[in-house]
Amino acid sequence: MPQKLVAKRQKNPTEEEEAAAAACSLFMLSEEHRRPRKARPQTVMPRRTTPLQDATNHILAGRDKNSMLEIKYINPVKGRGIFTSAVFSQGDFVVEYRGELIDAAEAEHRRKLYHDARSIFMFDFTWKLKTWCIDGTLEDGSFGRLVNDEHKSPNCRMKLIEAEGKPHLCLFALKEITTGTEITYDYGGKEWPWRKEIPHALTSTAAQESIKDSFQDQIRSSTVFIKETRERPGVQSCNMTSGSSACETQLSGASIPSGQHSVAELGDHAHDLELNVFSTDLSRDTELRAECQSFGPTPDSPVHEVQCVGGQCSTVKEGIGEVGVQHQEVSPPMFSTDLASETKSGLECQSSRAAPNDSACECTIHKLVFELVRIDKCWICHSPLTSIRWPGLRCKHNEDMLASGTFGSPHLSETTAQDNEDMLASGTFGSPHLSETTAQDDLGNSVCVTSGSPHLPDSVTQGSRVSSRRCVKKPWTEKEIQAVMKWFRSRRLAVG
Numbered sequence: 001m002p003q004k005l006v007a008k009r010q011k012n013p014t015e016e017e018e019a020a021a022a023a024c025s026l027f028m029l030s031e032e033h034r035r036p037r038k039a040r041p042q043t044v045m046p047r048r049t050t051p052l053q054d055a056t057n058h059i060l061a062g063r064d065k066n067s068m069l070e071i072k073y074i075n076p077v078k079g080r081g082i083f084t085s086a087v088f089s090q091g092d093f094v095v096e097y098r099g100e101l102i103d104a105a106e107a108e109h110r111r112k113l114y115h116d117a118r119s120i121f122m123f124d125f126t127w128k129l130k131t132w133c134i135d136g137t138l139e140d141g142s143f144g145r146l147v148n149d150e151h152k153s154p155n156c157r158m159k160l161i162e163a164e165g166k167p168h169l170c171l172f173a174l175k176e177i178t179t180g181t182e183i184t185y186d187y188g189g190k191e192w193p194w195r196k197e198i199p200h201a202l203t204s205t206a207a208q209e210s211i212k213d214s215f216q217d218q219i220r221s222s223t224v225f226i227k228e229t230r231e232r233p234g235v236q237s238c239n240m241t242s243g244s245s246a247c248e249t250q251l252s253g254a255s256i257p258s259g260q261h262s263v264a265e266l267g268d269h270a271h272d273l274e275l276n277v278f279s280t281d282l283s284r285d286t287e288l289r290a291e292c293q294s295f296g297p298t299p300d301s302p303v304h305e306v307q308c309v310g311g312q313c314s315t316v317k318e319g320i321g322e323v324g325v326q327h328q329e330v331s332p333p334m335f336s337t338d339l340a341s342e343t344k345s346g347l348e349c350q351s352s353r354a355a356p357n358d359s360a361c362e363c364t365i366h367k368l369v370f371e372l373v374r375i376d377k378c379w380i381c382h383s384p385l386t387s388i389r390w391p392g393l394r395c396k397h398n399e400d401m402l403a404s405g406t407f408g409s410p411h412l413s414e415t416t417a418q419d420n421e422d423m424l425a426s427g428t429f430g431s432p433h434l435s436e437t438t439a440q441d442d443l444g445n446s447v448c449v450t451s452g453s454p455h456l457p458d459s460v461t462q463g464s465r466v467s468s469r470r471c472v473k474k475p476w477t478e479k480e481i482q483a484v485m486k487w488f489r490s491r492r493l494a495v496g
């Protein structure tokens with residue numbers, strides 16, 4: 001703007017300018033009315049909670065970072081996992097592996113009582129020269145117990161933190177973790193079944209189709225035979241048959257590498273699956289068996305032995321860790337899994353290494369049997385089921401009783417077992433009507449103890465009424481599990 005015009009305007013302000021100036025002056029306080037200005041600090045120090053404080057706060061409050069983490073169903077083999085819904089910086093406290101703190105003797109006792117599928121949530125560690133265990137068996141909706149293993153590039157590390165004189169296991173970020181990433185840490189050990197390489201054929205499209213198919217019905221069993229021809233640099237013949245073979249277990253646990261069957265790949269099923277996130281393990285009571293020849297390490301090496309299970313955990317070391325908090329590094333978890341124990345007992349691996357000059361192709365038939373038993377709703381009230389320690393499955397109706405301590409009491413379990421036997425004898429076990437009756441008879445309440453409860457009696461297996469298991473809490477044998485699943489299949493097919 002030319003200088004002249006500016007000068008002129010300053011001399012003769014327009015009406016609008018005068019009005020604006022008047023309005024402004026209303027807000028201009030005279031010197032005596034002004035609040036004295038605070039002296040500005042020279043450097044502004046943002047108040048940051050340290051990761052240790054953050055962890056301690058969450059420990060004491062008994063809560064997770066719900067707004068920053070979420071549970072997602074990954075695939076039938078890996079099950080659920082924990083994913084970020086916000087960014088974590090390196091060193092941040094991420095989540096606590098919450099559960100009940102018990103000593104070694106109690107842990108051993110519970111392991112005998114629990115079904116193997118439950119024991120995988122028991123985390124043994126050493127603290128003050130003694131072995132302790134966090135029993136995370138209870139499906140309490142907490143996140144820590146659902147974090148999966150990743151040994152090649154985990155993004156978190158487990159540390160032991162003391163709060164109010166008790167040890168707590170917490171995961172801290174090893175690096176920045178972006179939104180939508182699965183939280184992982186290294187379970188330790190070397191031979192977790194899911195870490196093994198498996199033949200490509202088992203993760204092929206055909207195999208994945210089989211898995212997809214299995215979700216279409218509540219219960220379905222499908223078998224895929226895949227013929228694979230490839231050159232063999234060295235062949236380890238691993239006889240994976242039914243029963244307690246380790247290889248069977250390997251697959252039933254998780255031998256398909258993570259991400260092979262992502263939620264996205266499951267297409268339309270993804271939504272359903274995510275909704276079922278909280279349903280019991282039976283909802284993913286997946287059995288994958290394989291009879292295969294796997295191409296792998298030398299046959300002499302005990303590749304199928306699971307380390308760090310059932311033994312002593314290595315001593316923790318105290319000090320200041322990478323995340324700058326006072327902690328103890330926790331040695332790898334000793335989830336004493338079914339996978340592990342069965343691995344020890346049942347594997348037969350035979351060496352059939354090819355001769356060095358044997359360049360012939362190896363023709364391999366892979367048999368993948370995929371069985372799925374899915375109970376994702378209460379048959380009576382259709383609300384979601386969750387598993388509880390002993391009486392099996394519960395639905396929303398049972399929450400109150402659980403809270404009041406009546407549900408799951410030995411009395412109830414025993415009575416339920418007794419009634420189950422009666423029902424079984426009368427041929428009505430497992431029907432919605434029957435469950436309802438059971439509940440009313442026992443408790444005068446609408447308890448939905450579904451079949452699938454660990455209290456199914458031996459008579460399921462034997463076809464006659466035998467009361468041996470009635471009140472005895474002992475782990476289910478493979479035979480019993482098979483019998484129950486068989487029974488389910490026939491029953492569901494008949495009902496459906």
Ligand SMILES: C[S@@+](CC[C@H](N)C(=O)[O-])C[C@H]1O[C@@H](n2cnc3c(N)ncnc32)[C@H](O)[C@@H]1O
Nearest residue numbers: 077078079080120145146147148149194253254
């Ligand atoms: C503490 S639980 C973790 C939560 C589990 N994914 C679930 O859905 O309940 C440990 C079990 O998760 C599965 N798991 C953990 N890490 C895995 C991985 N990298 N690949 C496949 N399965 C895995 C195994 O079955 C293991 O026994």
